[in-house]
Amino acid sequence: MAVVTAPKPSEELISIDKTLDQLNTITLRIARSNPAEGHETTYSEFKVPVKKWTTVLEAILYVKQNLDHAVAVRYSCRQASCGSCGMKINGKPSLACYTKVSELHSNVITVEPMNNFPIIRDLAVDFKQLISNHKKMKPFIIREDSEVTPESKEFIQTPQDVEKYLQFSYCIKCGLCNAACPTMATDTSFIGPQGLAQAYRYVADNRDKGKEDRLKIVDDSHGIWRCHFAGSCSHVCPKGVDPAMAIQLLRGYLLGFQK
Amino acid sequence: MRESIIMKIHYGTALGAVVLVAVHILMRMTQNFDQSLQYQNVIANYHFLPYALMLEAILILLSVHGFNGLRVILLELKQGSSYEKIVNYGSIASMAILIAYGSRTILMAGMGIS
Numbered sequence: 001m002a003v004v005t006a007p008k009p010s011e012e013l014i015s016i017d018k019t020l021d022q023l024n025t026i027t028l029r030i031a032r033s034n035p036a037e038g039h040e041t042t043y044s045e046f047k048v049p050v051k052k053w054t055t056v057l058e059a060i061l062y063v064k065q066n067l068d069h070a071v072a073v074r075y076s077c078r079q080a081s082c083g084s085c086g087m088k089i090n091g092k093p094s095l096a097c098y099t100k101v102s103e104l105h106s107n108v109i110t111v112e113p114m115n116n117f118p119i120i121r122d123l124a125v126d127f128k129q130l131i132s133n134h135k136k137m138k139p140f141i142i143r144e145d146s147e148v149t150p151e152s153k154e155f156i157q158t159p160q161d162v163e164k165y166l167q168f169s170y171c172i173k174c175g176l177c178n179a180a181c182p183t184m185a186t187d188t189s190f191i192g193p194q195g196l197a198q199a200y201r202y203v204a205d206n207r208d209k210g211k212e213d214r215l216k217i218v219d220d221s222h223g224i225w226r227c228h229f230a231g232s233c234s235h236v237c238p239k240g241v242d243p244a245m246a247i248q249l250l251r252g253y254l255l256g257f258q259k
Numbered sequence: 260m261r262e263s264i265i266m267k268i269h270y271g272t273a274l275g276a277v278v279l280v281a282v283h284i285l286m287r288m289t290q291n292f293d294q295s296l297q298y299q300n301v302i303a304n305y306h307f308l309p310y311a312l313m314l315e316a317i318l319i320l321l322s323v324h325g326f327n328g329l330r331v332i333l334l335e336l337k338q339g340s341s342y343e344k345i346v347n348y349g350s351i352a353s354m355a356i357l358i359a360y361g362s363r364t365i366l367m368a369g370m371g372i373s
Contacts, residue, residue: 220262226335
């Protein structure tokens with residue numbers, strides 16, 4: 001009977017394996033504040049052991065579990081689907097669960113709450129305005145008939161019809177685009193890139209009949225015209241949505257370039 | 260007025276001003292530059308009706324564009340119902356005053372009143 005033996009891993013593979021397993025220590029600086037009690041922002045520093053695949057969220061949770069239970073952070077899915085763990089990581093708005101410590105190329109990582117949102121405590125911010133602006137855009141298909149009644153048929157779309165809005169439907173409402181938007185920093189009434197991109201998502205959907213309503217909503221003194229096309233919203237989106245493009249395309253409808 | 264109409268006017272006045280200001284600058288090349296700014300030549304420009312009308316058009320285009328731009332900057336700087344009303348009506352009033360004053364100058368120079 002033939003004996004099959006597994007081939008020995010090469011020296012190169014063994015060395016890669018050891019590198020992956022190596023523990024590094026980083027300094028995690030967490031912004032701490034509690035506006036309800038009038039606390040000014042301070043930074044707490046923690047030494048955190050990390051591996052090559054450790055995410056920033058895992059590093060924060062290590063701090064919560066082992067070093068300081070009082071750190072306030074919002075998170076849920078840990079796989080960039082829920083949009084809960086948005087924060088500023090080394091100055092850039094990012095999802096903590098989607099950012100690996102190793103890709104930051106720094107031994108010091110500073111995490112702060114997102115800009116342009118009221119702070120609840122530490123890294124947790126208030127999403128009330130974002131959700132309210134999102135709701136204002138009527139984020140649903142508006143039409144008289146329905147595809148769910150027994151006598152009706154489904155609304156058929158071609159792949160080209162879907163392509164027009166598909167990327168904008170990937171928005172997870174994490175608020176990173178609003179945090180990166182320079183207009184939102186000064187204009188607190190601005191709808192923001194998230195809301196405007198969602199307005200476009202439904203305006204571009206050929207099943208929808210609520211285009212006129214939505215265009216009226218965005219055609220406001222704090223609406224679509226306040227965008228300066230900095231493009232930072234598209235740069236930070238973790239889902240590849242391009243709100244800056246959505247805003248320009250939506251402007252096309254208002255300027256009469258698109259019907 | 261809806262914001263999209265205001266912004267269409269804003270973009271339109273910008274394009275119009277670029278064209279007319281280009282013509283205005285190119286008119287300096289019909290003679291030597293230093294001569295073009297001599298008192299008699301400047302007054303002669305105002306007496307030439309098509310040119311005076313073009314100056315009036317530039318005045319209107321730049322006033323409308325400039326004050327709307329200022330209105331937008333001020334609206335982004337601070338928010339609030341009464342503040343926004345002041346900014347909106349203030350911009351319109353300032354625009355009207357500047358156009359009236361500039362038109363008065365063009366008219367007086369055109370009619371030879373100094």
